[in-house]
Amino acid sequence: MTTDRTAPGHDVIVIGAGMSGITAARLLADAGRRVVVLEARDRIGGRMHTDRDAGFPVDLGASWIHGITDSRLWELAQALGVPTLEFTVGSFQAGGRPIADFDGDTRRMTADASAQWTADVAEADRALEREIAASSPGDTYLDVTERALDGLERLPEAMDPERIDEIREFFRHRVEEQCGAWIGDLDAHGLDEDAIEGDEVIFPRGYDELPGRIAAGLDVRLEHVVNAVEREDDGVRVRTDHGEFRAGRVLVTVPLGVLKAGSITFDPALPDEVAGPIRRLGMGVFNKIFLQFPERFWEDGVYAIRALGEPGEHWHSWYDVSAISGRPTLLTFAAGPFGRRMQDLHDDDIVADALAALRGLYGEQVPAPAARWITRWGEDPFSRGSYSYIATGSSHHDHDALSGPVEDVLHFAGEATWGAEPATVGGAYASGVRAAERILGTPLDLAAFAERRGRR
Numbered sequence: 001m002t003t004d005r006t007a008p009g010h011d012v013i014v015i016g017a018g019m020s021g022i023t024a025a026r027l028l029a030d031a032g033r034r035v036v037v038l039e040a041r042d043r044i045g046g047r048m049h050t051d052r053d054a055g056f057p058v059d060l061g062a063s064w065i066h067g068i069t070d071s072r073l074w075e076l077a078q079a080l081g082v083p084t085l086e087f088t089v090g091s092f093q094a095g096g097r098p099i100a101d102f103d104g105d106t107r108r109m110t111a112d113a114s115a116q117w118t119a120d121v122a123e124a125d126r127a128l129e130r131e132i133a134a135s136s137p138g139d140t141y142l143d144v145t146e147r148a149l150d151g152l153e154r155l156p157e158a159m160d161p162e163r164i165d166e167i168r169e170f171f172r173h174r175v176e177e178q179c180g181a182w183i184g185d186l187d188a189h190g191l192d193e194d195a196i197e198g199d200e201v202i203f204p205r206g207y208d209e210l211p212g213r214i215a216a217g218l219d220v221r222l223e224h225v226v227n228a229v230e231r232e233d234d235g236v237r238v239r240t241d242h243g244e245f246r247a248g249r250v251l252v253t254v255p256l257g258v259l260k261a262g263s264i265t266f267d268p269a270l271p272d273e274v275a276g277p278i279r280r281l282g283m284g285v286f287n288k289i290f291l292q293f294p295e296r297f298w299e300d301g302v303y304a305i306r307a308l309g310e311p312g313e314h315w316h317s318w319y320d321v322s323a324i325s326g327r328p329t330l331l332t333f334a335a336g337p338f339g340r341r342m343q344d345l346h347d348d349d350i351v352a353d354a355l356a357a358l359r360g361l362y363g364e365q366v367p368a369p370a371a372r373w374i375t376r377w378g379e380d381p382f383s384r385g386s387y388s389y390i391a392t393g394s395s396h397h398d399h400d401a402l403s404g405p406v407e408d409v410l411h412f413a414g415e416a417t418w419g420a421e422p423a424t425v426g427g428a429y430a431s432g433v434r435a436a437e438r439i440l441g442t443p444l445d446l447a448a449f450a451e452r453r454g455r456r
């Protein structure tokens, strides 16, 4: 055990070396503060995790910037000169870039049928928007979608019931992918902030290049698991499995799932302004399955393959990410209740199940995959889920309230603390900037920050 008893020592201890923690630490260090970052894992990046063991990058955590227009994160990536690839259906749109749609009878839909499907979803979304606006506190996303679909069923020129069922499934899957939650657990306003402005992009060299570049030169102590944060008269004491650290202030950036699990004890206990949001907000599960095939069996030029209706009950969307490795690769997701159940299965069973669904669409010509990558974020002790969502009974306000600060000593950052864009890398980045601004007591010039980082 080492003891880093500092008075003086560090001005700020940052707990967690994900995007939010690294960003805040870098801004604080640039402003002359003595900062140490304590990270439980043996790597930085947190939920930005690029596996490069196979000789090409596989993003097991975040992949996308969901909309580059007016995005500070996009400006950062540009300033750093990090290459990106346009890939615009990452946020579960019905249309947009070409999608190979399969109907409820596993028949490939024509271009006209796909266009009609996109138009039907848009109509249902307009009805849904009206129902959300008219909803009452306590209404779930399931309540408002059912009301919207009931309304569509009653129209004089109603869609046929099978189509309405397909839209119902689509809404359910959208909540699973965007929030990692069951539609009945999400608040009616849970997707209010889900607008995508501009193209979406992915990172052919791996998304974790971003936190890696920002972290260069910082004092990051890896494999330091924090288990207690104690406020004292003259600062804060942070206990880890490798000794204790003291500083004037602490910035906590561990995921909401870790806070909910009580893996870190706070003494004195957190006030209800922060403890309440931790209790009320939800932590969803969203897992990735990459299947790499010996040869390509699907059409050229499609961004995604999507199965509507019953055949797509579990495995409904496949994203063609072959451009990253140069090998035929599909990425599919298991999220919400199915994502949790999947974590208990053996990898072979998961692949067999996903493969059977793909063969239902493309026939027996679908070969066995040559390689696969499977995540289990819900079982990860340093994440305990994938990202936060607005559970019924919580609100957007809870996200921002979670940032504290508590007596200007205990600050919080991370995707779950950023109400305007939770569950994203962009939200984590913005929350890290806000925390640094609060600690420094001054607004920061992000364009200058990005430019400084780009020069290194």
Ligand SMILES: Cc1cc2nc3c(=O)[nH]c(=O)nc-3n(C[C@H](O)[C@H](O)[C@H](O)COP(=O)(O)OP(=O)(O)OC[C@H]3O[C@@H](n4cnc5c(N)ncnc54)[C@H](O)[C@@H]3O)c2cc1C
Pocket (backbone or CB within 6 Å): 015, 016, 017, 018, 019, 020, 021, 038, 039, 040, 041, 044, 045, 046, 047, 048, 060, 061, 062, 063, 064, 065, 066, 090, 224, 225, 226, 227, 253, 254, 255, 258, 263, 264, 286, 287, 288, 375, 377, 381, 382, 383, 385, 386, 387, 413, 414, 415, 416, 422, 423, 424, 425, 426, 428
């Ligand atoms: C599968 C998946 C796909 C995603 N896809 C996208 C996407 O395409 N686009 C997008 O914008 N977002 C996506 N996200 C969300 C995005 O990854 C996160 O919102 C963002 O990376 C969170 O950053 P953060 O700094 O808030 O938290 P984290 O990155 O989780 O950082 C927190 C850090 O705290 C550390 N920590 C935890 N407990 C302790 C402890 N006791 N002591 C010390 N350290 C501890 C963790 O190890 C971690 O490094 C995805 C997430 C997942 C899981």
